[in-house]
Ligand SMILES: Cc1ncc(C[n+]2csc(CCOP(=O)(O)OP(=O)(O)O)c2C)c(N)n1
């Protein structure tokens with residue numbers, strides 16, 4: 001059948017089982033939006049293209065399916081860039097479509113022209129500029145295939161307006177075969193044997209699991225391995241939810257704001273089994289002092305992750321799930337009583353905690369959210385101190401229920417990602433744990449939430465600071481609060497490190513009024529005793545709710561491994 | 576360490592940019608890069624000569640392999656292979672120096688491909704050693720202009 005490029009676009013997305021896409025139209029996308037209009041595709045109009053990308057991302061993280069977003073040429077396309085980079089660094093399957101000026105104008109600095117394939121090359125897994133309508137169906141098919149296979153990632157497809165309008169015979173490519181792209185899933189049996197031997201003879205093993213375990217749906221296999229060989233497990237920010245938090249073997253998060261016991265376990269281990277994790281510098285601390293006594297097994301689908309930062313002894317390249325299934329057959333049932341009791345001593349001596357007094361402390365808010373939702377909500381975070389507290393105090397029980405921007409650390413990710421996650425999981429409670437700074441980076445998406453009745457709950461831990469940066473200034477820069485106070489006005493004293501005095505100018509914006517302006521519910525909570533009732537109320541309301549918790553302003557995230565220090569140089573309290 | 580890397584890639588626009596971006600992002604200076612068709616017109620071969628830390632280079636090679644348009648990457652280090660570079664060099668030459676230059680060209684089995692009143696263009700093919708050697712000898716006469724294709728390489732023997 002003869003179809004136009006725009007009709008092919010809609011047809012291909014339906015065949016790829018896309019049920020929802022996020023975006024904003026523009027001049028060079030009118031043909032495609034015209035065909036979306038009245039089709040079975042559900043398009044959610046966002047208020048900013050970055051919001052569209054993060055919504056597609058939240059949709060993907062919470063389901064494992066490929067998220068889809070769409071933006072017009074030029075500024076629409078460039079607005080996607082942060083969202084693509086964010087998805088790229090966290091290996092999230094996503095396909096982004098952009099309109100482009102007609103092929104005849106490409107390269108002319110035409111109105112709203114941007115070389116978006118050039119711009120996004122370093123932040124996408126692959127990208128395409130479709131110059132001929134005959135290629136469109138194949139390109140879309142390949143884009144979805146590449147985004148979702150191997151190590152997933154975002155793929156961008158740039159479609160010039162004349163290609164959208166041109167017609168061709170529509171042929172749906174049943175199969176995708178790309179000779180230069182053949183991800184390898186099976187692990188090498190010899191390597192798996194070697195890994196099993198190391199595990200069988202280790203005395204102080206640690207499993208260090210990352211986002212790859214979520215992607216490959218191998219949390220059950222990790223649990224089985226941990227139980228069979230009695231191996232404690234540390235889960236990175238992206239792997240939270242992959243291992244039951246109430247297990248004795250659970251070490252929590254490693255790294256800069258990881259637990260004392262996870263970091264000490266790594267430093268004292270004789271065998272580190274890394275699964276779907278990539279030895280990020282926020283995890284390893286000083287690389288040369290990382291896990292000094294350990295042999296390292298690294299299971300990862302991406303060969304470029306192997307021995308990138310840390311040289312490993314036994315690499316196993318392939319899909320974590322199939323490798324762990326094989327590995328679990330090869331390992332002996334064993335126990336490491338002495339090692340576990342050592343870890344329990346560390347746990348007892350240095351638990352993750354905070355000062356439990358009458359003050360409204362941010363950690364308390366997270367604990368209350370955890371209790372009220374029984375750790376069964378989908379928690380999304382922004383970036384900053386609140387993100388780390390969420391990671392430390394929210395006990396996510398299942399994969400895909402803790403969604404956070406790990407690799408890029410994108411403030412403004414949480415609100416739109418929460419909207420995407422809630423749309424994909426309408427029956428789940430979705431809470432965005434937010435900071436007062438981050439919230440304002442994509443606040444416009446409140447309109448998207450309200451109009452589409454996406455009943456997310458946003459808990460803003462308002463410390464009136466860009467808190468994470470302020471903490472570094474306090475700890476390492478002599479409390480010189482350069483540009484981190486969100487009250488600051490030109491008449492403030494040049495140097496000020498005293499928060500919350502009566503003389504401080506009023507905080508802007510008033511988040512409660514802002515929520516109301518958008519048609520959401522706003523609740524401000526200023527005392528500890530009001531936290532639980534307010535949360536209960538928020539959960540009971542069938543509307544998006546913004547909770548503004550006026551928390552202690554200068555609370556710090558602890559423990560902390562200072563940048564460049566070894567994991568065992570961890571600071572547990574500030575004297 | 577000097578590496579000669581050969582990448583078989585899909586003959587599509589944008590591939591060269593993807594590859595050079597990878598090297599640039601890691602701070603590698605490319606000594607030479609040549610691109611051309613192979614026995615299969617849909618496949619191009621890029622031959623890249625770079626110098627750099629072995630471990631970082633191994634990482635770059637893996638990343639090259641990871642690019643969707645790259646079919647195969649070969650590092651010729653440690654394998655028997657042939658390398659060739661083609662140079663066109665315009666050398667100052669007058670009555671007094673011409674015969675001397677001709678002798679050098681002869682010894683190196685190079686070719687004179689253009690003659691003008693005050694210069695000659697010499698065409699040289701060979702590996703790096705040969706080319707460096709003849710250039711060294713031609714230099715004193717005065718090199719006006721020079722152009723090189725960059726190294727191309729193939730493994731010896733059966734495929
Ligand atoms: C887009 C973006 N800009 C800047 C930063 C640097 N940064 C990291 S955390 C942070 C402060 C975040 O403030 P807030 O959202 O209020 O969270 P808090 O740390 O106070 O909990 C900043 C500015 C970032 N991560 N992302």
Ligand SMILES: [Mg+2]
Nearest residue numbers: 435436465467
């Ligand atoms: Mg803040």
